[in-house]
Amino acid sequence: MILLMTAGADFNGDGRMDLASGLGVLLQAPPVQLSPTSVNFGDQTAGTTSAAQTITLTNNLPNALTISRISVTGTDSSDFSETNNCSISPSNLAAGGTCAINVLFSPAATGVKSGVVTISDDAPAGSQSVPLAGTGVNPTANLSNSSLSFSSQPVGTTSAAQSFTVANNGVGPLAISNVAVAGDFAETNNCGMSLSQGAVCTVSVTFTPTSGGTRAGGVTITDDAANSPQTVNLSGVGVPPTVTLNPVSLSFPTTNAGTTSNPQAIALTNNGPGPLTISSLAFSGTNGGDFAETDNCPVSPNTLAASAGCTINVTFKPTRDGSETATLTISDNASSSSQSASLSGTGVAPMASLSTLLHSRLSRMAVSGGHIFLPRGPNTQWDCVRSRSFLQTATAQA
Known part of the structure; x- marks a missing residue:
């Protein structure tokens, strides 16, 4: 036989009887329950306001709870504020009812801040409190450069990297939400999402011009510093390749209508300084349809390297008697945008037997x-x- 001894007393000082036995102490739920029992806002930039944090108040009493006041007190009470939907006297909170207290943290200066939310009511314990804490910070993002300028760079090639630094000389960590680049530029960095107080990180930028002429862009850093976002302006000059066609005109001998001439070749040379991107080769003009070509030239997205060449073989197949002309146009990213060769030939009807x-x-x-x-x-x-x-x-x- 096992005998269990039990006893009753107010073990937690809430004015209500609790039960103790050989198996342990059974405490009644507090008459007024607060969740959470403390709130810590962490770091908040001085002069700004945090997101709200909510404290839920539950009336566990068998009768209605009369709340006379909800206030924020403590050393730094002015840095905290609250709003609530609780019933304040002469209204009351029904037995088993809940309400919400929303607290904000708005530090006026840097440093550790503390306060207390106090609920004054007629519960047996008299009143309840929730301690508040937060730290006012003032991080800064000091950039070593306001701009970076790249020298002339062949179109389609990538420059050596140039760098600038970001230093947090303020109070508290700098929260970095985004580092973005615009234009014909790319970036890498070791800044991460947070830069500690006194720390420095590096942003490296490269330039890959997509066309000739002056190119502009920028690196933008978004963070929680007062001067966010910060921007470094970027500029550079793209140098397009130059192209030579040899010859720039072709004249075909008299050719019977309906027959194809022997091919004649045009040599295309990329004189550099960068790769040549060819987008198309096309015939135009009154008799463009009577000429055809085959070639070994790379077409976009492939490129023709600097100092390299390719060959375009053109044939003539007249469809009528008489002189015919056309133009072969090569469209690319060279400084002239396109090159052309003029074509001519004469078609004759075949001799009768x-x-x-x-x-x-x-x-x-x-x-x-x-x-x-x-x-x-x-x-x-x-x-x-x-x-x-x-x-x-x-x-x-x-």
């Missing part, structure tokens, strides 16, 4: 003195055929 020719002319032949005359054209120019046997052969073929 002799039998077809004689057949068309026999009806108009003339005979004189044993000679046969065939018209060259419609206007009495004549070719003499001296042999009747030739005429007979031609006639038979016709």
Whole structure:
């Protein structure tokens, strides 16, 4: 048989009976419960206001609770403030009811701050309190440079890095939320999300121009310093490549309509200083459709290295009699934006067969003195055929 001894007393001093036994002490819930029982705001920049933190008050009494006052007291009470939805006398908080007390921290100066939220009511213990704490800080973000200037850089290539530093010479850690770069620039840094008081970090910047001329950008740092955001202006000059075409014109020999000429070559050379990005090769002009090309030139996103070359082979396939012209245009990122070569050629209709020719002319032949005359054209120019046997052969073929 096991005997358990029990006893009753007010063990926690709240004015209500608690139960103790050989297994332990059973305490009743406090008549007025506060959660949390303390609030710490951590670091807050002096002159700014924190986000609200909420204290929940619960009435565990079997009867309504009459709250006479809720106030903030303590050494630095002016750095804290509260609002609430609690029922204040003559209203009361019903048994089992809850209300919320929202507290803000607005340090006027740097340093550790403390206060107390005090709830005065008619609970057995008289009143309740929640201690408050926070630290006023004033971090700074001091940049070593306000601008960085890069020298001339070939388009499509990356410069050596230039750097600037960020120093926190203020009070408390500097919270860095973002480091962003704009323009033809890139950055790396070792700043992290927080820079301790007195610490220094480095931001390194590179320049990769996407086109020629003056390029502008910036690095922007967003943090909790009073002068946030901070910006370092960036500038640089992009140097585009230059291109040579050889030759700059092609003239094709007379070509039968419907047949393709032998190819003629154009050599394209990238004179640098950087890579050449070719976006397209295209024909234009009245007879652009009668010319074609094949090439070994790299097209974007591939590039042609400085001092390298490629070959464009052009062919001519006329579709009619007469002279034809066109232009071949190479679009790229060279200083001239594009290069062009002029093209020309002459198309002729194919010759008819002799039998077809004689057949068309026999009806108009003339005979004189044993000679046969065939018209060259419609206007009495004549070719003499001296042999009747030739005429007979031609006639038979016709």
